Amino acid sequence: xxAIAHLATLTPLAVAAALQAEPATAEAASGVLGQQxxxxxxxxxxxxxxxxxxxxxxxxxxxxxxxxxxxxxxxAFFALMLVGALGMEAWSGVAGMAGVVLLLAGAAAxxxxxxxxxxxxxxxxxRSAPKLTxxxxxxxxxxxxxxxxxxxxxxxxxxxxxxxxxxxxKDFPAMVPDSSLLPDAWDSxxxxxxxxxxxxxxxxxxxxxxxxxxxxxxxxxxxxxELNFTTSDLLVWCxxxxxxxxxxxxxxCTRLGKAMRAVAQxxxxxxxxxxxxxxxxxxxxxxxxxxxxxxxxxxxxxNNTISFQMGYRTGMDAFTAAVLGGIGSMPGAVVGGLxxxxxxxxSDGYIEARWTNSVVFAILIATLVFRPSGLLGAxxxxxx
Amino acid sequence: xxxxxLLRVHGLCAGYGxxxxxxxxxxxxxxxxxVSLIGANGAGKSSxxxxxxxxxxxxxxxxxxxxxxxLAMPAHDVVAAGLAHVPEGRxxxxxxxxxxxxxxxxxxxxxxxxxxxxxHHVRELFPILRDRERQQGGTLSGGEQQMLAIGRAMMSxxxxxxxxxxxMGIAPILVTRIFDAVKRLRDQGMTILLVEQNARAAxxxxxxxxxMETGRITLSGTGAELLQxxxxxxxxxxx
Ligand SMILES: Nc1ncnc2c1ncn2[C@@H]1O[C@H](COP(=O)(O)OP(=O)(O)O)[C@@H](O)[C@H]1O
Ligand SMILES: [Mg+2]
Numbered sequence: 059x060x061a062i063a064h065l066a067t068l069t070p071l072a073v074a075a076a077l078q079a080e081p082a083t084a085e086a087a088s089g090v091l092g093q094q095x096x097x098x099x100x101x102x103x104x105x106x107x108x109x110x111x112x113x114x115x116x117x118x119x120x121x122x123x124x125x126x127x128x129x130x131x132x133x134a135f136f137a138l139m140l141v142g143a144l145g146m147e148a149w150s151g152v153a154g155m156a157g158v159v160l161l162l163a164g165a166a167a168x169x170x171x172x173x174x175x176x177x178x179x180x181x182x183x184x185r186s187a188p189k190l191t192x193x194x195x196x197x198x199x200x201x202x203x204x205x206x207x208x209x210x211x212x213x214x215x216x217x218x219x220x221x222x223x224x225x226x227x228k229d230f231p232a233m234v235p236d237s238s239l240l241p242d243a244w245d246s247x248x249x250x251x252x253x254x255x256x257x258x259x260x261x262x263x264x265x266x267x268x269x270x271x272x273x274x275x276x277x278x279x280x281x282x283x284e285l286n287f288t289t290s291d292l293l294v295w296c297x298x299x300x301x302x303x304x305x306x307x308x309x310x311c312t313r314l315g316k317a318m319r320a321v322a323q324x325x326x327x328x329x330x331x332x333x334x335x336x337x338x339x340x341x342x343x344x345x346x347x348x349x350x351x352x353x354x355x356x357x358x359x360x361n362n363t364i365s366f367q368m369g370y371r372t373g374m375d376a377f378t379a380a381v382l383g384g385i386g387s388m389p390g391a392v393v394g395g396l397x398x399x400x401x402x403x404x405s406d407g408y409i410e411a412r413w414t415n416s417v418v419f420a421i422l423i424a425t426l427v428f429r430p431s432g433l434l435g436a437x438x439x440x441x442x
Numbered sequence: 443x444x445x446x447x448l449l450r451v452h453g454l455c456a457g458y459g460x461x462x463x464x465x466x467x468x469x470x471x472x473x474x475x476x477v478s479l480i481g482a483n484g485a486g487k488s489s490x491x492x493x494x495x496x497x498x499x500x501x502x503x504x505x506x507x508x509x510x511x512x513l514a515m516p517a518h519d520v521v522a523a524g525l526a527h528v529p530e531g532r533x534x535x536x537x538x539x540x541x542x543x544x545x546x547x548x549x550x551x552x553x554x555x556x557x558x559x560x561x562h563h564v565r566e567l568f569p570i571l572r573d574r575e576r577q578q579g580g581t582l583s584g585g586e587q588q589m590l591a592i593g594r595a596m597m598s599x600x601x602x603x604x605x606x607x608x609x610m611g612i613a614p615i616l617v618t619r620i621f622d623a624v625k626r627l628r629d630q631g632m633t634i635l636l637v638e639q640n641a642r643a644a645x646x647x648x649x650x651x652x653x654m655e656t657g658r659i660t661l662s663g664t665g666a667e668l669l670q671x672x673x674x675x676x677x678x679x680x681x
């Protein structure tokens with residue numbers, strides 16, 4: 059008993075010590091790691107938003123909607139066109155903020171309607187067709203959308219580079235200034251640490267249970283001084299988190315949300331309840347499309363460049379995230395998105411950027427082989 | 443007897459893909475009656491109910507309910523017209539809670555007070571559902587799921603309740619409880635169209651009944667008449 063208690067004393071001290079280890083290389087590396095995680099989480103949030111679009115549609119009609127990533131490309135092109143049409147590059151301050159809101163709303167509406175129309179025109183006539191037919195149509199839609207983006211990118215418009223090289227990446231103006239949000243005020247934490255170190259109980263192992271929590275907290279806070287958390291990161295979090303909370307509320311509590319879950323679980327029974335199944339499926343495409351639209355704008359603002367292929371690549375990440383989290387599960391899409399975002403950032407930082415897509419594919423394959431239902435996939439199988 | 447029956451099926455033909463399974467089916471259910479449809483496995487009883495609630499397309503014939511043409515409305519409007527269907531195999535929503543399943547039954551209604559009254563009624567009919575209200579539907583036993591399916595249908599405030607084999611695959615004690623519930627609903631004045639494998643129990647409960655063989659109605663009469671009928675006794679009552 060006593061020995062175990064003594065070991066327990068050491069553990070938090072060891073954690074705190076490890077976090078405060080001073081060697082220069084370890085210092086630099088852990089600083090980079092922290093930064094990779096911040097960037098990874100921000101990109102992961104964007105991936106998660108797109109992954110929700112995949113998982114919602116899969117959950118309701120068992121279709122991997124391969125066109126979803128490319129829909130986001132079109133959303134970003136639409137936003138860039140708005141920027142050019144309204145001359146938003148010049149907007150700053152409050153006008154810039156209003157511009158961001160306008161872009162978000164515009165792209166969300168555009169993608170929602172576009173996605174709804176794809177369902178109405180392509181998928182709805184195939185409701186009773188074999189699932190493979192539906193899947194092949196989705197791949198076909200993906201090709202159509204990619205080429206639409208390529209065509210759009212080649213239009214003789216100033217924002218798209220005046221019609222040269224349709225395939226070239228387009229600059230997306232930084233509507234939000236990319237300034238760091240962690241000011242030197244963290245220095246006050248260093249003084250706090252010095253103050254604590256000077257108190258007698260700090261170095262007394264017999265009161266470890268009093269000091270280990272502040273030790274770890276302090277160590278983490280001091281470390282975070284090296285992080286660069288910018289206004290762009292803040293924008294990503296401020297857009298994605300409320301959307302996820304709102305969506306969860308919608309699915310869990312509203313009449314439409316319950317109808318969506320009912321249709322997903324048994325469309326025939328849902329129809330017997332008086333639910334217009336096609337309309338509910340249409341609503342899922344509308345909502346998934348809107349989320350894709352939001353994602354496309356924050357992607358563009360966070361990365362400051364868009365191309366006709368961005369949706370294909372990000373779509374692959376988002377699809378992997380949806381599978382990793384458990385396709386059909388919304389919390390799974392969020393968890394999967396964050397994990398993929400962080401995995402990408404770590405691979406970029408510690409392996410090499412050119413291997414990152416392979417890392418994502420490896421995660422996809424490993425998930426499909428070892429845990430096809432994903433991390434949070436449906437645990438309860440339908441009885442009938 | 444001149445009043446139009448609540449449900450009138452006439453000349454109904456239907457099938458799956460190239461196969462025809464219903465041939466010129468005709469039946470009626472009058473207000474306040476309990477009518478059963480009996481027949482061997484595969485005779486077409488479930489297909490008949492599916493046509494009536496429009497989840498299986500009719501190839502020809504007419505379906506009239508409460509003065510309206512069912513074939514002129516989409517499937518999701520049938521329940522709003524007052525016709526509820528407890529499908530074969532229950533088809534509850536396994537990952538919605540018991541309470542949410544019941545709420546789905548009232549999906550097309552807006553009258554909160556009346557919905558609350560009907561929920562109270564369902565809880566009285568099947569007290570076990572009240573205890574399980576927060577559980578997911580899929581965690582219930584087969585018999586409890588059947589009660590939930592019936593309760594869910596009752597939540598639509600139906601004028602006609604169609605039940606497809608409510609006793610199928612259920613523990614014997616629960617079968618008794620479900621038949622008791624059917625009797626109570628009958629005594630409360632509910633109009634019921636019942637499909638049952640358990641022909642004896644169904645005929646005892648029914649005002650009238652139809653016998654179906656390979657997609658055709660071959661016999662009909664009151665429950666008592668059919669219980670005495672030699673052909674019915676030999677084929678369905680195991681005497
Ligand atoms: N989904 C289906 N696809 C093809 N054939 C079906 C389907 N459902 C039922 N059948 C066929 O239709 C006939 C009638 O079936 P059903 O209406 O279920 O009979 P019952 O309910 O009387 O047992 C049977 O021959 C059955 O094989
Ligand atoms: Mg049947």
